[in-house]
Amino acid sequence: MTRHSTVRRSNCLSHKKSVRKKKDLESHREVQTQPKPFCCDECGKRFTKKSYLNKHMRVHTGEKPFVCEDCGQRFTQKTNFNSHMRIHTGLNMFNCEDCGKRFRYRTSFNRHTRIHTGQKPFECKDCGQKFSLNTSLNSHMNVHTGDKPFKCEDCGKRFSQKINLNRHMRIHTGQKPFKCEDCGQKFSQKITLNRHMRVHTGEKPFQCEDCGQRFSQKITLSNHMRVHTGQKPFECQDCGQRFSRKITLNSHMRVHTGHKPFECEDCGQKFSWRTSLNSHMRVHTGQKPFECELCAQRFSRMVTLNTHLRVHTGQKPFQCENCGLRFSWRTSLNTHMRVHTGQKPFECDNCGQRFSHKSSLNTHRRVHTGQKPFECENCKQRFSYKSSLDKHMRAHTGEKPFECKDCGQRFSQRNHLKRHTKVHRKQSSPLQ
Structure with missing residues (x-):
């Protein structure tokens, strides 16, 4: 027996019914042993008295002879009618002294008082968990039995408790009854709010015991813990690469699928990752948030800043395997490799001539276009190539960088030196 305040509760094992006090239990057992000669033709239920059968028949006939004159509501039983009348009369209502809430039925009042007393008389025999209501215990038992009596009519998913089904239904209805008072965002579940x-x-109630970092959500802490454990439970089925977070695996899968869900609203270019889109947007905005601390030059991407820093550090991490020459940038190494391979991937559309460098092709195209972008500041003469302008400038400066090793005479142009050296070769050659 379980003690509830000063009231003792006994169980009738033959009828699985809880009754109050010993006197009530004895009366209840007498009822169970009495003969029941009156049988319902509809459902087979039997009764000890004809009047009980007559009352029961209203369940099948739908007859409701007791009418409330105040609101017109009808009832099959006089006891239910009397309880209802307390709404209008306020008489014999059960008043909670703790919160002032009023109840029509003593059973409802008794259940309510457990909120204030914290009493949980119904205990699960499997796990020891206690409940204030018998219905809550019955619902909880589905956890142990695996019974899922509540089925979603939309998708067929089953649930062990009605409240879980109700929460699930909001997925289909789109109902979001829980609203954030700060920002107005709505949620389908209270726990999500x-x-x-x-x-x-x-x-941030969740703290990492290894490094002390705190998190606002339990799942974020769980993901963080893999930094310390090195655990990578999510594996790519295409390449075998493993990841510590499911979201990182999903992002990685775009490498294989080619999926590009992030689109630039300005030019329509698509990207696999939001970070790539964010970097690209700086092309349109002109934003350069990354500054070199040595020369103050600014860059739109961190990777470009890191590459630029090699100008100051002299770092050359990219080495040619053929000749050992080192380069600061991979693009420079790739360009250099064409010296060894003889590859000339850049072809002139006009004459078919091929070049190993894109810059060489662009310079060559001026032969066809007649473009002369380099102008002499002294005489305004224009040239197609920078080297041609440099040669011309010596006419104004008088510079003669090319010296004859035989006689010391100097020249402004290399081809002039070559012509001059032939004079010495003729002088030194024997007469024919």
Whole structure:
């Protein structure tokens, strides 16, 4: 027996019914042993008295002879009618002294008082968990039995408790009854709203025991712990690469699928990752948030800044395997490799001539276009190539960088030196 305040509760094993006090239990057992000669033709249920059978028949006939004159509501039983009348009369209502709430039925009042007393008289025999209501215990038992009596009519998913089905139904209805008072965002579940509120409060109740870092959500802490454990439970089925987070695996899968869900609203270019889109957007905005601390030059991408820093450090991490020459940038190494391979991937559309460098092709195209972008500041003469301008400038400066090793005479042009050296070769050659 379980003690509830000063009231003792006994169980009738033959009828699985809880009754109050010993006197009530004895009366209840007498009822169970009495003969029941009156049988319902509809459902087979039997009764000890004809009047009980007559009352029961209203369940099948739908007859409701007791009418409330105040609101017109009808009832099959006089006891239900009397309980209802307390709504209008206020008489014999059960009043909670703790919160003032009023109840028509003593059973409802008794259940309610357990909220204030914290009493949980119904205990699960499997796990020891206690409940204030018998219905809550019955619902809980489905956890142990595996019974899922509540089925979603939309998708067929089953649930062990009605409340879980009700929450699930919001997926189909789109109902979001829980609203954040700070930002107005709505949620389908109260627990989701509670988690969201930490965005506004800054609360981070979950702490990493290894490094002390705190998190607002339990799942974020769980993901973080893999930094310390090195655990990577998510494996790519295409290449075998493993990841610590499911979201990182999903992002990686775009390498294989080619999926590009992030589109630039300005030019329509698509990207596999949001970070790539964010970097690209700086092309349109002109934003350069990454600054070199040595020369103050700014860059739109961190990777470009890191590459630029090699100008100052002299670092040359890319080495040619053929000749050992080192380069600061991979693009420079790739260009250099064409010296060894003889590859000339850049072809002139006009004459078919091929070049190993894109810059060489661009320079060559001026032969066909007649473009002369280099102008002499002294005489305004224009040239197609920078080297041609440099040669011309010596006419103004008088510079003669090319010296004859035989006689010391100097020349402004290399081809002039070559012509001059032939004079010495003729002088030194024997007469024919």
